[in-house]
Amino acid sequence: MNNETALKLLKQVLQIPTVARDESKIADILANLVQPYVDQGMMTVDRVNFAPGRDNLLIKLGQDTASRRLGIDAHMDVVDAGDSAKWQFPPFSATEHAGKLYSRGASDMKSGLVAAFAAFLNTAQKGNLGDRQLVFFATVGEEVDNYGARQFAAGHYADGLNGLLVCEPSGPQIQPSCRGIIDYTVTASGKAAHSSTPEEGANAISGLFAYNAAINKAVAPLLAPVHEMLGHATHSIDLISGGNQVNIVPETASLRGNIRTTPLADNAAFTAALKQAVKAANDQVPGVTLSLSVDSTIDPASSAKDNALVQSLQNARTSLGMPTVPVVGGTGINDAAVMALPGMDLAEYGPGSDTSHQTDEYVEIDDFFNAIQVYEKVFANY
Template identity: 50%
Template sequence: MTHEKAIQFLQTLIQAPTVAANEDQVVAAIVAQLQPELDAGLIHLKRLPFAPGRTTLVLSTGDAKATRVLAFDGHADVVSAGDEANWTYPPFAAEIHDGELYGRGATDMKAGLAAAVLAFQAAAHEPLKIQLRLFVTVGEEIDNYGARQIAAAGLADDVTDLLVAEPTAGHIATAERGIIDYTVTAQGKAAHSSRPELGANAIHGLLAYFQVAMAATAPLTARVDPLLGQATHNVDLIAGGNQINSIPEAAHYRGNIRSTPTASNEDFIAAMQGAVAAVAVPGVTITFQPDSVLAAVSTDSDNALVSAIQAARATIGETPLPVQAETGITDAAVLYHPEMALTIVGPGNETSHQTDEHVNVAEYLSYIALYRTLMTQN
């Protein structure tokens, strides 16, 4: 495939506004790209419907009897572009300026997904001694919906090597933090603001819980894991009350914790639940609810897949990449099992989820070559 067509394919994916929905627009583009190989029986496709307009794909090629199964993973959804007026270039136009392709999902992670698709297409024409799979998932940005489908169907159970094509800004990751998304709810009693003694202020209760919970988790976020560093704890959404002259009867906030083996999900949940009992605001009931919980994942930094990636880079004339941990969450949190060699490596930079997200075009093209070499140097 020419560079021009490879770039056009990525632009097509970015121009599909798959903001937590409608991933089938990307799926349709991928299937259309691979249709000649599908028709020839070189690639096999399995669809896992999740919701209307949202389908996870599992593509396979190579030797179906081989014991080594190398899987690539990429998600088709993106986060909101926010206020589009703040973007220098429209977030779903996929414009190229000075060698950078701009758009929501350019870095996270349609460049990695497109590179994996095109490398997979090319590899399907080679005499492979291994099995190759490509997972195209939905809903990764919310709760790894597509990866959960794949795991539930057992389609990752025999995977020996997993490469998640998320952007890693010039390094290879072999570990990532865990996550807890949670909701804290305060239930009180409404009253006129001139007679607060007749009610129970839910916001006061929520703020009191916040202070206790942050103090309770501070020792955990202070711990330093030798590989993943410090855990983090942030409150990102808050709501409560109806109008200025009424005592609020309900309020809630949602928080996000990024855990490590040294400060585990279990540690944080115990601290957050303990804070509930420590808050005493008359008439207000506090509830802590974990919404999504995924454990930290960690593998050897010199595993076989890391070595294969470095060898593939040498083959295409690229220098070795440093190996380190990843602070974000990927589909690996759901797909990983202990017998698997794991890496997270892909084109992109630190503009994920930011205004003016972009990816370097030359880097994107280099990853097509890297992934193809990795798939075929067996």
């Protein structure tokens, strides 16, 4: 697949608005492109359904018995485009302008998806795989809760891989680690009363205030340790609601928090701190009861800074006349947090810009083309 054809394919998949739906349309396109290789016995294709119109895609090149097995991960969904009137070009138009391609998902992460797929096909065409296997994962629902990656992990599809390359936009750097995540909800139940006689009620919002004080104290020791690659863990309360009228003591209230964990302050430690804070707050406001729901939890994924996949990426760049890039930890989360297994080489590396999830999201077309070249080198040499 030459650059012109790869760019045409990227535009095609960008024009499919896979906002928590319709990933199967992209899976159809990719599956059709590899069907000639399947017919020749060079590849196998499997689809793992998550929901109607939402199929994960798994393509294998090479044998399961190969001595080196590399997983390649990219997701097919994108976040909502927001107010399309604020975009320079329509958000799903895949408009090419001044060396950039504008579209929702251009950076995060359909450019990485298509660049890796193009390199995957080119590797098959060259027939230089040797005693290696490439396993291409195209997932659904990464932007919500890594739905597709969870299915692949639960089905043991990543078992036995030596490395996992996540083709997310990484900027001019390689990320061999990523933080974990916890999303949680605290709900407070009290008693309504007229605001002129608040003593007759139990203010649910006051219960949340008590929880806020308790959780800040409980997580303080967990926020202090600094991991070499991932820095320190974080906690923030990002959503809060309660009450229904200004002259009524609120009977119910709730908040939602987000935590990013590290191996030094992991998900189990933070979950214990959440429970401790809820218990402490329950004793602070008479008549108010708080309950905790851990809505999502994914452990951090950590790999050595100089692992073989990182080295392969750096060597690929230098062989193509590109400079080496910094190796840093990723503060965000990606499919590797679900799919990576102990001892597996991990690297996040892909084309994109700092406009992911933003209005006027774009990818530099040259960055997309360069990624194809780097991936081809890695697929042949890792």
